[in-house]
Amino acid sequence: MMDKILCAIDGSKAAIRAVDFAVGMAAKFGAELQFMTVSTVSQQSASKTTFWDSRLFEAGERQIAKELHDAREVARKHDVAATCVTVSGRDIAEAIVGYAQEHGYDHIVMGSTGHTAFGRLLTGSVVDEVLARKHPPVTVV
Template sequence: MFDKVLCAIDGSKAADRAVAFSVGLAAKFGAELQFVTVTTVTQSSAAKSPFWDTRLFNAGEDLIAKELSDAMRAAQIAGLEKVSCVTISGRDIADAILGYADEQGFDHIVMGSTGHSAFGRLLTGSVVDDVLNHRHPPVTVV
């Protein structure tokens, strides 16, 4: 039913649940699984800022690497063989995820949601809501 599953992660508890779900989904259908995280700041764009601090940027990069490594470990423990991870850049996280999914031919997206109320989403926004409001392959919100 699914050949290529993309799981968007951001280091949150909701993303941890999405990882667990996507691993189970990929195992059940024998699908390829890729974990993706989006960075909105590149080293070149950050270097133009008067607040540039290499240590802070590197700390962020280390955190991203740990998140992806933890997700990969969960997939490997489950015995998945067709699993990979990638970091992509984009100013709009939802657009970056959807554009990447479309370019790479993913037929399912898995994302975690914190379950904020409608008022909370109004104040803080929601990448999940932004993804769901655009044309996309099927999305499972965990």
């Protein structure tokens, strides 16, 4: 049964495709939908660096808010109720899987850019890291 869907987004084109897919999936199954972003830098940790600039941090926070708002608007246009959350964590994959497990999500939707195996080897992939952990079922768009 698919009752709770978590869609992890990061503002990329792949994430936008994941939003569309997750909205369609939630509509089809009548599932609860939540969009999630992971913030790897907290205001507290950023303020301890020599590169601290509150305007830069606030710009990042506005970008995250816009991504979540845009995702929720896609859902609203398809008559799907959706909530949004931002979770803090240095390990993005752990934050996604941990949140999904802690809150009882039975499905995760994520976007992937489709890098080659060599490209993933060089740059890593959050999707690959999520799939390497114990997790609920994951749809990669």
